[in-house]
Every structure is written in structure tokens, then in C-alpha cells.
Amino acid sequence: MVNKIWLGLLLAGFGFAAAKGDINLVTKAAFEGAQTGVTVCFGLISVLVFWLGIMRLAENSGLVDRISRLLGPVVKFLFPDVPKNDPAMGYILSNMSANLLGLGNAATPMGIRAMQELQRLNPDKTTASPAMCTLLAINTASITLIPTTLIAIRLNYHSANPAEIVGSTLLATAIATLAAVLADRWYRVRQAPPPAIPPSVPSSSTAAAGRGDGA
Numbered sequence: 001m002v003n004k005i006w007l008g009l010l011l012a013g014f015g016f017a018a019a020k021g022d023i024n025l026v027t028k029a030a031f032e033g034a035q036t037g038v039t040v041c042f043g044l045i046s047v048l049v050f051w052l053g054i055m056r057l058a059e060n061s062g063l064v065d066r067i068s069r070l071l072g073p074v075v076k077f078l079f080p081d082v083p084k085n086d087p088a089m090g091y092i093l094s095n096m097s098a099n100l101l102g103l104g105n106a107a108t109p110m111g112i113r114a115m116q117e118l119q120r121l122n123p124d125k126t127t128a129s130p131a132m133c134t135l136l137a138i139n140t141a142s143i144t145l146i147p148t149t150l151i152a153i154r155l156n157y158h159s160a161n162p163a164e165i166v167g168s169t170l171l172a173t174a175i176a177t178l179a180a181v182l183a184d185r186w187y188r189v190r191q192a193p194p195p196a197i198p199p200s201v202p203s204s205s206t207a208a209a210g211r212g213d214g215a
Contacts (some may be wrong), residue, residue: 039156067097078138078181079131088117092135099142102149111139130191134184139177144169 017025038166075092078179082088091114098107114135122129154162 055179067100072094078134078184081129082118082121082131086117086121086122088114088131091117095135095137095139096142099139100145101146102146102151107139108141110134135185137180137184138177141180142173144173 012138013029018190043204071093075089075096076084079089079092082092095107095110095114098110116157118129118132118135119125123130145166147165148164151162154165
């Protein structure tokens with residue numbers, strides 16, 4: 001689907017450029033966009049490496065473990081259908097801890113692993129389970145204490161005060177997370193209970209054996 005969207009955008013760009021009579025506009029925009037992307041990436045490398053190092057220090061010092069323990073009751077409330085000592089809980093806690101510190105790049109692989117573990121627990125492999133939907137909502141709207149990536153982008157574009165967005169980002173992500181949790185609870189309450197498992201029906205051979213024993 002994403003490939004189709006990108007293809008549609010490219011075709012639309014070529015169409016507008018052809019209608020304007022200057023097809024070179026598309027080529028120029030493509031090269032300028034690629035150059036900007038590379039420039040921004042190089043500008044982000046130093047800041048992201050620094051914060052990933054801070055994250056590793058936080059892990060080694062036990063800060064991440066403490067955050068995980070503090071988040072434990074919250075995660076248990078958000079994911080009541082996930083067993084307490086299941087590996088999925090550990091990945092969910094790591095994902096949320098990294099998001100709190102604004103380390104989206106570090107949180108992504110933990111989120112993917114958490115989804116894989118939740119899929120293992122999912123009784124219906126063709127439909128997302130409530131826990132998977134909850135994780136997606138919380139991961140998308142996670143409260144962020146330090147918006148590392150945004151600060152890095154603002155530094156790259158020579159912002160006079162790149163860290164001034166910390167307060168507004170914290171407020172926005174807190175409201176988004178509250179909305180996500182409320183929506184998740186609402187849908188969980190409205191969700192129909194799982195169908196009852198019918199009693200197993202003995203096979204003909206088992207029934208015949210039973211009749212033979214009774215005879």
C-alpha cells in the first residue's frame with residue numbers, strides 16, 4: 001500500500017510538471033530532496049549517538065530497570081491479558097522506557113519484538129489481539145520526557161533554543177497518551193467476550209470403544 005502511495009505521488013508530480021511545461025522541475029525537486037535528507041541525517045548522527053550512549057549508561061546504571069519497575073503496575077493495567085512473567089512484558093517495558101527518554105530509534109526494535117511476542121500469545125493469528133492494539137496506540141502516542149530527535153533536527157537547522165519544545169512536547173504527548181488509553185479502554189469494554197469453547201466430541205472409534213467397554 002505504501003508503495004502505491006509513493007507511486008501515486010510521483011505520478012502526480014510528473015503530471016503537474018508536464019502541465020506546467022517544465023518536466024525538469026521533478027528532477028530538480030528529487031535531487032534537492034535527496035540532498036536535504038542526507039544533510040539532515042548527518043546532522044542527526046552526532047546527537048542520536050550521544051543520546052544512545054546516554055541510554056546505554058542508563059541501562060548499565062540501572063535507571064532503565066527502575067523506570068521499568070515504576071511502569072510495571074501501569075503496564076499490567078494496560079495489558080491485563082498478558083501474563084505477568086511473559087517475555088512480551090519485558091519488551092513492552094523496554095519499549096515504553098525508551099519512548100519516555102525520546103529514543104524512538106531504540107524503542108522501535110523493542111516494539112517489534114513485543115508485537116512478535118504478542119502475536120505468539122494471540123489465539124487468532126489473522127486478527128490483531130486487544131493487547132497488540134493497545135501497544136500500537138501507546139507506542140504511537142507515548143509520553144516523551146526528552147524529544148531527542150526533534151531537538152537534534154532543531155539543532156541541525158540552527159535553532160536559537162532547540163530545547164524549548166520540551167514542555168510543549170511533554171504536554172502534547174501526555175494528552176495524546178491519555179486519549180489513546182481512554183479510547184483503548186472504551187473499545188475493550190465494548191468488545192464482545194470470546195466465544196465459549198464447545199465441549200470436545202468423541203470420535204467414532206472412541207465412542208465405539210466406550211460402548212464395547214460398557215457391553
